[in-house]
Amino acid sequence: xxxxxxxxxxxxxxxxxxxxxxxxxxxxxxxxxxxxxxxxxxxxxxxxxxxxxxxxxxxxxxxxxxxxxxxxxxxxxxxxxxxxxxxxxxxxxxxxxxxxxxxxxxxxxxxx
Numbered sequence: 001x002x003x004x005x006x007x008x009x010x011x012x013x014x015x016x017x018x019x020x021x022x023x024x025x026x027x028x029x030x031x032x033x034x035x036x037x038x039x040x041x042x043x044x045x046x047x048x049x050x051x052x053x054x055x056x057x058x059x060x061x062x063x064x065x066x067x068x069x070x071x072x073x074x075x076x077x078x079x080x081x082x083x084x085x086x087x088x089x090x091x092x093x094x095x096x097x098x099x100x101x102x103x104x105x106x107x108x109x110x111x112x
Contacts, residue, residue, distance in 0.1 A: 034109055035071070035106065035109045035110065036069075038102060038105055038106045038109060039065075039068055039069045039106065042068075042085075042099065042102040042106065043065060043069075045098050045099050046061055046089075046099060049089065049095065049099065052095065053092070054091070057088035057089065058088075060084050060088040061084075061088050061089075063084075064081040064084040064085050064088075065081070065085070068081040068085070068106075075110045075111055079107065079110050082103050082106055082107060082110070085103065086100065
Protein backbone atom coordinates (compact mmCIF):
# COMPACT_ATOMS: atom_id res chain seq x y z
CA UNK A 1 0.00 0.00 0.00
CA UNK A 2 1.45 3.36 -0.89
CA UNK A 3 0.67 6.60 0.89
CA UNK A 4 -1.31 7.09 4.05
CA UNK A 5 -4.94 6.09 4.32
CA UNK A 6 -7.37 6.98 7.07
CA UNK A 7 -10.69 5.17 7.14
CA UNK A 8 -13.33 6.03 9.72
CA UNK A 9 -16.28 3.72 10.21
CA UNK A 10 -18.84 5.87 11.99
CA UNK A 11 -18.05 6.74 15.57
CA UNK A 12 -16.71 3.27 16.30
CA UNK A 13 -13.53 1.97 14.67
CA UNK A 14 -10.79 4.00 13.05
CA UNK A 15 -8.04 2.39 11.00
CA UNK A 16 -4.74 4.11 10.21
CA UNK A 17 -2.44 2.60 7.56
CA UNK A 18 1.00 4.11 7.05
CA UNK A 19 2.40 2.74 3.82
CA UNK A 20 2.69 -0.76 5.24
CA UNK A 21 4.82 0.11 8.27
CA UNK A 22 4.20 1.70 11.63
CA UNK A 23 0.50 0.92 11.45
CA UNK A 24 -1.50 1.64 14.57
CA UNK A 25 -4.30 -0.81 13.91
CA UNK A 26 -7.88 -0.25 15.02
CA UNK A 27 -8.76 2.51 17.45
CA UNK A 28 -12.05 1.57 19.08
CA UNK A 29 -14.50 4.19 20.27
CA UNK A 30 -13.58 6.96 17.86
CA UNK A 31 -11.62 9.01 20.40
CA UNK A 32 -7.93 8.54 20.82
CA UNK A 33 -6.44 8.36 24.30
CA UNK A 34 -3.60 10.65 25.32
CA UNK A 35 -1.16 7.77 24.76
CA UNK A 36 -2.56 7.08 21.28
CA UNK A 37 -2.28 10.75 20.37
CA UNK A 38 1.30 10.85 21.66
CA UNK A 39 2.21 7.71 19.69
CA UNK A 40 0.79 9.29 16.53
CA UNK A 41 2.75 12.51 17.16
CA UNK A 42 5.89 10.42 17.68
CA UNK A 43 5.26 8.49 14.47
CA UNK A 44 4.95 11.77 12.54
CA UNK A 45 8.17 13.15 14.05
CA UNK A 46 9.99 9.93 13.22
CA UNK A 47 8.73 10.10 9.65
CA UNK A 48 10.44 13.51 9.36
CA UNK A 49 13.73 11.92 10.41
CA UNK A 50 13.54 9.11 7.85
CA UNK A 51 16.52 9.18 5.56
CA UNK A 52 18.75 10.74 8.20
CA UNK A 53 18.88 7.53 10.23
CA UNK A 54 21.12 4.55 9.68
CA UNK A 55 19.31 1.57 8.11
CA UNK A 56 19.53 -0.48 11.32
CA UNK A 57 18.01 2.43 13.29
CA UNK A 58 15.13 2.61 10.80
CA UNK A 59 14.56 -1.15 11.18
CA UNK A 60 14.55 -0.76 14.96
CA UNK A 61 11.95 2.00 14.72
CA UNK A 62 9.84 0.02 12.23
CA UNK A 63 9.82 -2.94 14.61
CA UNK A 64 9.17 -0.88 17.73
CA UNK A 65 6.36 1.43 16.59
CA UNK A 66 3.74 -1.33 16.19
CA UNK A 67 4.53 -2.60 19.71
CA UNK A 68 4.28 0.89 21.12
CA UNK A 69 1.00 1.59 19.29
CA UNK A 70 -0.63 -1.64 20.46
CA UNK A 71 -2.61 -0.61 23.53
CA UNK A 72 -3.19 -4.27 24.42
CA UNK A 73 0.53 -4.89 25.01
CA UNK A 74 1.82 -4.77 28.58
CA UNK A 75 3.24 -1.39 29.59
CA UNK A 76 6.68 -2.98 30.10
CA UNK A 77 6.79 -4.07 26.43
CA UNK A 78 5.69 -0.64 25.30
CA UNK A 79 8.34 1.02 27.49
CA UNK A 80 10.97 -1.31 25.98
CA UNK A 81 9.84 -0.21 22.51
CA UNK A 82 10.25 3.42 23.62
CA UNK A 83 13.78 2.67 24.84
CA UNK A 84 14.62 1.05 21.50
CA UNK A 85 13.33 4.09 19.60
CA UNK A 86 15.25 6.42 21.89
CA UNK A 87 18.44 4.49 21.22
CA UNK A 88 17.78 4.48 17.49
CA UNK A 89 17.64 8.28 17.30
CA UNK A 90 20.39 9.00 19.84
CA UNK A 91 23.04 9.64 17.19
CA UNK A 92 21.00 12.51 15.71
CA UNK A 93 21.67 14.83 18.64
CA UNK A 94 19.63 18.04 18.64
CA UNK A 95 17.68 16.99 15.54
CA UNK A 96 15.99 14.32 17.67
CA UNK A 97 14.95 16.67 20.50
CA UNK A 98 11.23 16.63 19.55
CA UNK A 99 11.34 12.82 19.47
CA UNK A 100 13.04 12.64 22.87
CA UNK A 101 10.44 15.04 24.31
CA UNK A 102 7.60 12.87 23.01
CA UNK A 103 9.29 9.74 24.36
CA UNK A 104 9.54 11.30 27.82
CA UNK A 105 5.86 12.22 27.72
CA UNK A 106 4.93 8.69 26.65
CA UNK A 107 7.02 7.20 29.44
CA UNK A 108 4.94 9.18 31.89
CA UNK A 109 1.70 8.01 30.28
CA UNK A 110 2.88 4.39 30.39
CA UNK A 111 3.98 4.62 34.02
CA UNK A 112 7.70 4.58 33.52
